[in-house]
Amino acid sequence: MLRKVKEVADLTGVSIRTLHHYDRIGLLSPEHVTEAGYRQYSDRDLETLQQILFFRELGFQLKRIGEILKSPDFDREDALLLQREALLEKRARLDRMIRTLDKTIQDAKGEIEMTDKEKFEGFDFTNNPYEDEARQRWGDEAVDRSNQALANVGPEGQKQIGVQMEALFRKLAAMRHQNAASDEVQQAIGEWHAFLNSMGHTYSPQAFKGLGQLYIQDERFTKNMDKFGDGFARFMAEAMAIRANRLQS
Template sequence: MLRKVKEVAELTGVSIRTLHHYDRIGLLSPEHVTEAGYRQYSERDLETLQQILFFRELGFQLKQIGQILQNPDFDRIEALALQREALLEKRSRLDRMIQTLENTIQDAKGEIEMTDKEKFQGFDFTNNPYEEEARQRWGNEAVDRSNKALADMGAQGQKQISEQMEALFRKLAAMRHQDAGSDEVQQSIGEWHAFLNSMGHSYSPEAFRGLGQLYIQDERFTRNMDKFGDGFARFMAEAMGIRADRLQD
């Protein structure tokens, strides 16, 4: 059975504009096009679209998805099994975050008392939802190098990295009311700089300053960082800028 693009859009919830875009970039080109130029999607096309949507839900970028689907070794059944495991893990993480949120509400009402550790259960900093943005800002090589470093660590290593990052953020957040240029703050900011570079990045002073500015220029970063304390993102931007100045002197 062949379906017109409008029918596919209504069936899947994917907009006609998005389907046209997938066709233009060669990600999903329908098997049949009428003489009048109308796209007609087959069952196999719908299977491919389903794969694309699963990958998108898991945070893959369109270019990455295209490379995966075009790989001659691509196995749909294997991919579905892996996607299932990844989505189950994502659901588990969201369940933990929801529980943390519910506990935080009780804590705010004075009904329970949470430890600092419990306040951050469920957050996972090993997965970066802004990877494409990072690629545009700093290039594919730096991001790929970082991703490879994470992959080489394995699950246990990634968990340790996430815990180290949380510990550094908690330590710095506790200093956010101090002078950002003080020796104590700058020593800790130096630890943050070294931590980032250990992840496969190579942050020059200027790139480090730029990352700090991103914390306050992009409300998504600001919102996530300020979960560690009001004004934390702005404090980090200032402290990172000071470190960059001193490294360039």
């Protein structure tokens, strides 16, 4: 079914002006345009618009949304699950802020006395963790550079990189029952960090730590890594966090 721009605006609550803007910047261009120049939106276009609105609700910039939607790795179902998780967390945070506001009103009336800590419960000024997750899943400039680096070395070079990666993983997996902060483990984790940095992108301590967290937050990573030994993903996340913290101190 095809819908005119006004019909889409009436259906979704998104203004015609906004829809025209999305078209101009290449974020959402309708599949069909009549000979007279009228935009006609398909069901697939509406699905894309829904994705855009979910991402906007979560604080993503239009440019970043466009990058995600155009990524060859983008998966709609995966995105919907991530958005659901993010919105549930946002709802929980808003509930905390409402409780703080209710207490503040009571405090102002003299009915209760709030502690300084209670006055700021629910506020969160950290970076959007779901945008970080989206970057990990659907690519960014760092991923592009890594892919280009792989392309530059050719098939034989890629095969050698795979051999090196597996060797490092097996070496680290054999240490997974040791203390992650030990000198031996940290030396091996340093080798893993150096290996990643040789792949066309420099991993800052924070990015290296974030990658380790992804190993345990994304079940796909966990499942693949734990093939080297039960608990390997968690061990890597812990060891990588320790290295990152030491580099930042």
